[in-house]
Amino acid sequence: MxxxxxxxxxxxxxxxxxxxxxxxxxxxxxxxxxxxxxxxxxxxxxxxxxxxxxxxxxxxxxxxxxxxxxxxxxxxxxxxxxxxxxxxxxxxxxxxxxxxxxxxxxxxxxxxxxxxxxxxxxxxxxxxxxxxxxxxxxxxxxxxxxxxxxxxxxxxxxxxxxxxxxxxxxxxxxxxxxxxxxxNRNSVAILTGKETHEELVALGEDIFRYYGLGCRNVSKIYIPAGYNFEPFFKAMYTYGDIIHQHKYANNYDYNKAVYLMSDFKILDNEFLILKEEEALSSPISVLFYSYYGSEENLHKELDALKDQIQCVVSNQYKDGHVGFGQTQKPRLNDYADGIDTMEFLLRL
CATH class of the missing domain: 3.40.605.10 (Aldehyde Dehydrogenase; Chain A, domain 1)
Structure with a gap:
């Protein structure tokens, strides 16, 4: 051999x-x-x-x-x-x-x-x-x-x-x-408002797995104007037990207190805080969101931010996009930051 x-x-x-x-x-x-x-x-x-x-x-x-x-x-x-x-x-x-x-x-x-x-x-x-x-x-x-x-x-x-x-x-x-x-890199998800309950539950895996600490975790969602958050929160309740993890709960309590004291407008389901924010990197227990007008303009915006983004999650089956629930299941050829590690090593 x-x-x-x-x-x-x-x-x-x-x-x-x-x-x-x-x-x-x-x-x-x-x-x-x-x-x-x-x-x-x-x-x-x-x-x-x-x-x-x-x-x-x-x-x-x-x-x-x-x-x-x-x-x-x-x-x-x-x-x-x-x-x-x-x-x-x-x-x-x-x-x-x-x-x-x-x-x-x-x-x-x-x-x-x-x-x-x-x-x-x-x-x-x-x-x-x-x-x-x-x-x-x-x-x-x-x-x-x-x-x-x-x-x-x-x-x-x-x-x-x-x-x-x-x-x-x-x-x-x-x-x-x-x-x-x-x-630092973060991952984002594009929602259209037409996602099924099962797809949104799968998205919860991308958000909550490893408590959101990985670069492949979704830290921000992009949503269309007039988005109805009710189906999203209904799906997220699948992960409600996460609040019983004391380190996560401490982060949730702290971030909620800071936002409320600062009079920031937030959405909250007692274990996940949603905040409208342009930044990509959200604190533990917080998910940022931004509204988009057209998908074409959104893709241009994300392309300009590509050096800060690890994964884009959607159900659009576009090249380079990751399906809901799949961010923490990378394949062997899914290289971090899009840099082919093996090719780098073989050229030395």
Whole structure:
């Protein structure tokens, strides 16, 4: 077996492992991997946003993606035999949602390069456990994967993900090396008022999954003049239990108090606040909205904002749009910020 096929095989086995673990967790199966269960529990304890539900959701989605067919289909268009001298790729990972840096990690390993990973303090348990599993399936990976706590040195290129503030630091520190630097992005949805109840419920998944902390979460909706909010709020009640998560509830109470004290006009259903606002990035528990006149003008507006937008959600089946309920189910070729990570790595 070639090293390339061996690496693919290790990730396929990881996909099976993740799927099996999630199934046993949901079923309270006594044969579950207790070590992994403890890792999930520690990740949840150390980061209040990482509930078991959201961690298992992320693990399950990766389990679905890491199949032989999916990996081969994704990699078909790349010349993966071209890397003769592996380079060390520094990956600075974010910690806003569970395993948010795993796709970068996957790309670096399958491109034939080496990983030098700096984990976020908010998500430092999950990936090391998965790496341990991968090395058990392919021992050659041990010399290709290194985690670093302090200053990251000895890298040939870097992939760094953070906020607009950390992005400036990344540009200063990593700017002399080949790099992909990602900053804040948000996702938006276009509503017409003709959506079905089921579509609006699915949109709630795009809004509430991971408490809205991901760049693929919908933080703003665009609605036509005269939009009737009643069907929207009726669909959102499906997610009403989110208010029982104390960190989310604290954000909701704080934002509601600020808006009311400032006499801002808001719409509120006791767990989600809607506020008319031109900005894209809304606080946790808040969804911004803007009215649009014509869809043609709206698309021009969104095109002008494309460097700030990760996903556009709609049921219009336009090129580049994502269907309702699909933002947190990216495919392997759905690259963050539209930058082909694998192509970047293979050109080094």
């Amino acid at each position: 070639t090293p390339y096929n061996q690496r693919i095989g290790a990730f396929v086995e990881l996909g099976k492992y993740l799927t099996d673990f999630c199934e046993k967790c949901y079923a309270n199966d006594d044969s579950i991997d207790l070590e992994f269960k403890e890792v999930v529990a520690r990740a949840e304890h150390e980061n209040g946003w990482f509930t078991q539900e959201n961690i298992l959701y992320a693990l399950r989605e990766w389990g679905h993606l890491l199949t032989q067919e999916n990996l081969e289909d994704w990699l078909l268009g790349y010349n993966l035999k071209s890397v003769e001298s592996p380079k060390t790729i520094g990956i600075v990972m974010a910690g806003n949602i569970p395993l948010v840096g795993f796709h970068d990690f996957l790309c670096v390993i399958l491109s034939g390069h080496k990983v030098l990973a700096k984990l976020s303090s908010n998500d430092k348990r999950l990936l090391p456990h998965l790496v341990k599993f991968l090395i058990d399936k392919d021992s050659t990976l041990e010399e290709r994967i290194t985690f670093v706590d302090g200053k990251m040195e000895g890298f040939d290129a870097v992939i760094a993900t953070g906020s607009n503030n950390t992005g400036r630091y990344f540009e200063y520190y990593f700017g002399q090396k080949p790099h992909i630097i990602r900053k």
